Structure formats: C-alpha cells, structure tokens
Amino acid sequence: MDLFEHQARELFEDYGISVPKAEVTDSARAARAAAERLGGSVVVKAQVKTGGRGKAGGVKLAADPAAAELTARQILGMDIKGHTVRKVMLAQPVTIESEFYVSYVLDRAAGRFLAIASAEGGMEIEEVAAARPEAVARIPVHPAEGVTEAKAADIARAAGLPPETVPVLRALWQVLVREDALLVEVNPLVRTADGAILALDGKITLDDNALFRQARWGTGGTQDQGDGVHGDPLEAAAAAKGLNYVKLDGQVGVIGNGAGLVMSTLDVVAGCGARPANFLDIGGGASAQVMADGLSVILSDPDVNAVLVNVFGGITACDAVADGIVQALESVRLTKPLVVRLDGNSAARGRAILDGRAHPLVQQATTMDDAARQAADLARAGYAN
Numbered sequence: 001m002d003l004f005e006h007q008a009r010e011l012f013e014d015y016g017i018s019v020p021k022a023e024v025t026d027s028a029r030a031a032r033a034a035a036e037r038l039g040g041s042v043v044v045k046a047q048v049k050t051g052g053r054g055k056a057g058g059v060k061l062a063a064d065p066a067a068a069e070l071t072a073r074q075i076l077g078m079d080i081k082g083h084t085v086r087k088v089m090l091a092q093p094v095t096i097e098s099e100f101y102v103s104y105v106l107d108r109a110a111g112r113f114l115a116i117a118s119a120e121g122g123m124e125i126e127e128v129a130a131a132r133p134e135a136v137a138r139i140p141v142h143p144a145e146g147v148t149e150a151k152a153a154d155i156a157r158a159a160g161l162p163p164e165t166v167p168v169l170r171a172l173w174q175v176l177v178r179e180d181a182l183l184v185e186v187n188p189l190v191r192t193a194d195g196a197i198l199a200l201d202g203k204i205t206l207d208d209n210a211l212f213r214q215a216r217w218g219t220g221g222t223q224d225q226g227d228g229v230h231g232d233p234l235e236a237a238a239a240a241k242g243l244n245y246v247k248l249d250g251q252v253g254v255i256g257n258g259a260g261l262v263m264s265t266l267d268v269v270a271g272c273g274a275r276p277a278n279f280l281d282i283g284g285g286a287s288a289q290v291m292a293d294g295l296s297v298i299l300s301d302p303d304v305n306a307v308l309v310n311v312f313g314g315i316t317a318c319d320a321v322a323d324g325i326v327q328a329l330e331s332v333r334l335t336k337p338l339v340v341r342l343d344g345n346s347a348a349r350g351r352a353i354l355d356g357r358a359h360p361l362v363q364q365a366t367t368m369d370d371a372a373r374q375a376a377d378l379a380r381a382g383y384a385n
Contacts, residue, residue, distance in 0.1 A: 017186075
C-alpha cells in the first residue's frame with residue numbers, strides 16, 4: 001500500500017525527521033487561507049500516489065495567498081498518470097544548499113534490505129543512476145542487524161552524504177521496521193542555507209500483508225486513503241474483483257495460473273522482444289467469472305495490444321479453463337488478439353473447446369515459447385499501427 005506524500009511526512013515527523021511546515025486541503029479557497037497561515041509564499045503539491053508530479057505540472061510555487069488559491073484550483077482535478085488530484089499540500093518553501101537521495105527498499109532476491117543513497121538527489125535521480133551508477137551507493141542491510149549508528153555512518157560515507165544525515169538514516173530505518181514498510185524514500189533530503197536537514201518529499205510503501213497489525217493504516221484505520229489502497233487505478237479495479245494483479249510497463253497482457261508460471265511467462269515474453277503489461281495470477285480458480293474479470297481488467301489497459309493466457313492444468317483441468325474463456329467471451333467484448341496456451345490435465349479437450357468457439361481474435365499455441373512469440377508479434381504489430 002502506497003501512502004500519500006502528506007502521510008509519509010506525518011510519519012517522518014513522528015520519528016523525529018524534520019519537514020517544512022505544511023497543510024493539506026481539497027479546496028482552492030481553503031488553500032488561500034492555508035497559505036496565509038504558512039507565511040504567504042508556498043509550494044502547492046498535488047497529492048497522488050504516483051511519480052512525475054512536477055513534470056506533469058502538479059508541483060508549483062505560489063508567491064502569495066491569492067496565487068496559492070489560483071494554483072490549487074488549477075491542480076485540483078488534474079489527471080496525473082491516471083490519478084485524479086483530490087487534495088493538494090501547501091508547504092513552506094526553503095532555501096536549498098544541497099540535495100540528497102536516501103531510501104531503504106526490500107531486496108527480495110537477497111533476503112535483506114538495501115540502502116540506496118546519493119549526494120545528488122532531486123527529480124532526475126533515475127537519470128543519475130543510469131548515467132553514472134558510481135554516484136549512487138547501494139549498501140546491503142541485514143534485517144537482524146539493522147541500521148546502527150555505525151551502519152548509518154557507513155551509508156553516509158559511501159554516498160558522500162554529510163555527517164548531519166546520519167540521524168535521518170537511523171530514523172528512516174525505524175520507520176521501515178516499525179511501520180512494516182517495503183520502501184521508505186526521501187527525495188530530496190536537503191541541507192538548507194542555515195544548515196538544517198529537511199525531508200522535502202517522501203514515498204512510503206507498506207506491506208499489505210502486515211496491515212492487520214497497523215491500526216493506523218489497516219482496515220478500520222482512521223487515515224484517509226483518498227484514491228484507495230492501490231496507487232494504480234487498474235490495480236485498484238483488480239483488487240476489487242479479488243484478482244492478484246500488478247500493473248507493468250508493456251504491451252502484452254498476461255494471465256496464468258500460479259505465480260511461478262506467470263513469472264516465467266513474463267520472462268519468456270521479454271525474451272521474445274516484447275514487454276509484459278501486467279502480472280495476473282488466477283491461481284486454481286479459472287472460472288468463467290474469474291476469466292471475465294481478468295480479461296476486463298487487462299483489456300481496459302490502453303497499453304495492451306495483445307493478451308496471452310498461459311495455463312498448465314492440474315487440479316483445475318484445461319477444459320474447465322477453456323469453458324471459462326468461452327463463457328467470458330460472452331460477457332467481455334474482446335478487442336485485442338488473445339493467444340491461449342493450454343497444457344497438462346485435459347489440454348486436448350480444452351483446445352477442442354476453443355476450436356469449437358472459433359472466435360476470430362483467439363488463436364492457440366501448444367508451447368509457452370510459441371505462445372509468447374505469437375503474442376509478442378501481435379503486440380508489436382498493434383503498437384506499430
């Protein structure tokens with residue numbers, strides 16, 4: 001679960017990390033009053049759970065309360081990467097001397113956390129990491145050891161951060177551990193002209209599996225989540241249907257049964273020169289309704305040019321999956337080509353069922369490699385058109 005920036009700031013303050021004074025509102029008129037309380041000149045920031053707000057025009061400096069009202073009116077209601085701006089945060093501007101980047105993120109493959117830090121923070125940290133990877137320090141953190149004073153000092157030295165950032169590094173680790181977070185990021189962490197260390201922006205992703213012990217954020221908690229638990233609208237729609245879906249940046253929609261098979265399918269699609277558009281695991285319940293729900297979510301993604309269904313029949317037989325697809329096609333208008341690969345229990349019968357339906361946009365493949373290749377070719381052809 002991603003938090004809004006203003007919620008991340010609240011946590012930072014709770015753990016002793018300094019942030020500029022700020023207020024949150026959903027009204028342009030209230031923004032004017034907030035700016036007056038904050039001293040007149042403010043930074044107006046869209047509150048949405050996605051990056052790229054500044055480039056989209058969702059972060060602007062307002063010189064006085066009247067400008068703050070006008071700016072808030074312009075930003076409220078904006079669409080930023082599919083997220084509607086319903087609230088803005090007004091923060092006191094600061095005079096920046098230096099900008100840094102610091103974060104902790106879960107490294108699942110290694111079974112530990114990773115501290116990522118750089119003395120070159122700001123909006124273009126991704127470009128810095130790509131162009132000059134040596135400017136970004138990556139320090140493993142064992143969860144049993146954590147970030148001690150010595151470890152925080154090591155991280156600061158490796159990244160070229162000033163010693164004054166060490167307390168912030170320790171406090172951010174406490175946020176990560178005590179709030180059951182998977183990611184804690186500050187970009188930028190700044191040193192002001194008078195030497196203060198402030199977190200100007202924050203991103204926190206909490207572990208959904210731990211929300212039962214986080215009353216502040218979990219079910220029944222009092223915090224306003226605004227656009228829902230999931231930051232991406234498609235993920236939110238899938239979650240409402242009980243689907244295990246993750247949005248990715250690609251053109252091939254993927255449906256499979258079993259997390260391992262789906263992840264392998266993503267790799268094979270990528271190996272065929274295309275990018276997967278999502279992860280969607282329907283598990284063992286490939287009913288008509290589950291298939292219809294999955295197809296409806298994937299087909300609503302404007303980036304998708306082709307869909308690949310890759311199923312290995314086990315407890316759920318392939319003929320049941322095929323029946324589910326056929327019934328789903330009665331309720332979902334198929335607008336993109338669908339490649340189906342069925343293998344395992346009752347695969348031959350499942351293929352025969354799909355052949356009998358003879359939908360013009362449905363084609364079959366007998367191997368995962370062939371299915372991925374077909375879907376990749378179709379996606380590229382659609383993208384070119």
